[in-house]
Each structure stands twice: as structure tokens, then as C-alpha cells.
Amino acid sequence: DREVQLLLDEFLPDVLAVDRPYLPDxxxxxxxxxxxxxxxxxxxxxxxxxxxxxxxxxxDLATQKNAALRFTYLLAAFVNEEDGAYQSSADLTYAHTTLxxxxxxxxxxxxxxxxxxxxxxxxxxxxxxxxxxxxxVDGRARLAPYLAVDAAFWQSGSFGLLLHAGQAIPVxxxxxxxxxxDFSALFRVDISKQVSIHAGYRIVVVRARDYxxxxxxxxxxxxxxxxxxxxxxxxxxxx
Numbered sequence: 001d002r003e004v005q006l007l008l009d010e011f012l013p014d015v016l017a018v019d020r021p022y023l024p025d026x027x028x029x030x031x032x033x034x035x036x037x038x039x040x041x042x043x044x045x046x047x048x049x050x051x052x053x054x055x056x057x058x059x060d061l062a063t064q065k066n067a068a069l070r071f072t073y074l075l076a077a078f079v080n081e082e083d084g085a086y087q088s089s090a091d092l093t094y095a096h097t098t099l100x101x102x103x104x105x106x107x108x109x110x111x112x113x114x115x116x117x118x119x120x121x122x123x124x125x126x127x128x129x130x131x132x133x134x135x136x137v138d139g140r141a142r143l144a145p146y147l148a149v150d151a152a153f154w155q156s157g158s159f160g161l162l163l164h165a166g167q168a169i170p171v172x173x174x175x176x177x178x179x180x181x182d183f184s185a186l187f188r189v190d191i192s193k194q195v196s197i198h199a200g201y202r203i204v205v206v207r208a209r210d211y212x213x214x215x216x217x218x219x220x221x222x223x224x225x226x227x228x229x230x231x232x233x234x235x236x237x238x239x
């Protein structure tokens with residue numbers, strides 16, 4: 001029994017310990033952070049029950065030990081449904097793009113059980129009405145300052161829960177503002193040093209408002225608010 005216990009004491013810590021070999025070792029002299037590309041497919045539902053399909057892209061490029069540049073892109077298309085049959089055109093397509101500077105505050109090393117980072121940058125939202133029912137929204141680009149927080153909890157080798165919260169600050173730079181809120185939670189498994197797979201849930205709250213002109217405080221009569229929520233799945237490739 002003692003021999004079995006000794007074997008368990010030696011083996012279990014290695015099994016249960018966090019180990020992400022693609023990240024720098026906190027006990028080492030340093031190391032480079034990898035860049036990454038993340039692709040996702042989403043099935044979203046509007047709060048009024050309309051369905052939307054979505055694709056998401058995220059690219060991270062390390063600039064220094066504790067910082068990176070991040071580009072994200074989300075495209076969602078609301079699907080027409082008449083008499084139970086889906087149509088080929090969409091009532092509305094929505095694109096949400098961000099360019100951020102990411103600062104790693106805690107963790108982000110090979111054996112760290114917790115990661116925390118913050119980011120700041122610029123977001124751009126585009127709402128494009130399609131050929132369906134006329135929507136009271138302008139298709140102009142909506143630029144806004146963007147802030148985000150990311151946290152991750154890791155265990156059992158390289159299995160993690162990743163949380164994200166982002167917020168565009170609505171300002172009228174182009175004659176239209178957008179106060180998009182973006183939340184997600186996903187479970188990720190690293191299947192190799194280069195590839196991970198994940199699945200989770202994403203909520204995007206879109207609040208768009210049009211003005212008579214750029215940098216104007218007087219609003220027009222066009223406002224658009226909606227909430228998109230649904231499951232997502234994808235993979236990440238590191239380089």
C-alpha cells in the first residue's frame with residue numbers, strides 16, 4: 001500500500017498540474033510568447049427570436065514580454081424566415097471589429113493557474129440593412145474607444161475556462177455611435193503546442209444611435225438596440 005501511495009504522490013501532481021508548454025516558463029530566464037489565430041463559428045439568436053449565423057476571427061501578435069496587439073472581427077447575418085422556409089438574403093448584417101493593445105497583468109506563464117489581462121483600443125461597428133423589412137438604422141461606420149478584460153482559470157494539464165468582457169464607449173465621431181457590449185465564456189483544451197479547441201457561449205449587446213452630424217450632441221430619430229446570444233465553437237492555432 002505504501003508503494004502504491006508513493007507512486008500516486010509522484011504521478012498525480014504531474015497529471016493535475018497546469019502545463020502549457022507553448023508559454024514561457026516562469027522559472028526560466030525568459031522566453032517568447034507565441035502569436036495566435038482563433039477562428040469560431042457561432043449560432044446566435046436575437047432577443048426577439050430571429051436567428052443569426054456568425055463567424056469570428058481573432059489574431060494576437062506579441063509585441064513584448066507582457067504586451068500584444070490584438071485584432072478581432074465578428075460578422076453576424078440575420079436570416080430571413082418566411083412560412084418556415086429560410087430565405088437566401090438577410091434582413092441585417094452586423095460587423096464588429098476591434099484593434100486593441102493588450103497588457104498581461106497576471107499569469108500567462110507555463111504553469112500559471114490564473115491569467116488576467118486588460119486591453120484598450122478602437123472598435124468599429126457596421127450595421128447594413130438587407131433586402132428584407134426596412135430597418136431604421138444607418139449603415140455608416142461607427143467608431144468608438146474600446147476597453148476589455150480577459151481572465152482564464154487553468155487546471156488538469158492545459159484545460160481552461162476563459163472569460164471575456166468588452167465594452168465600446170459610445171461617442172459620436174462619424175454621425176453615428178455604438179455602445180456594443182461583448183461577453184463570452186468558453187472551455188478550451190490544448191491538444192498540442194500549436195492547436196487548441198474550444199466551445200462556449202457569447203452575448204453581444206448592440207446599442208446604435210444616429211445623429212444629425214459627426215461630433216454633434218443632437219440625436220436623430222434612428223436608434224437600434226438588440227441582443228445576440230448563442231453557442232460558439234472553434235479552434236486556435238499558435239505560431
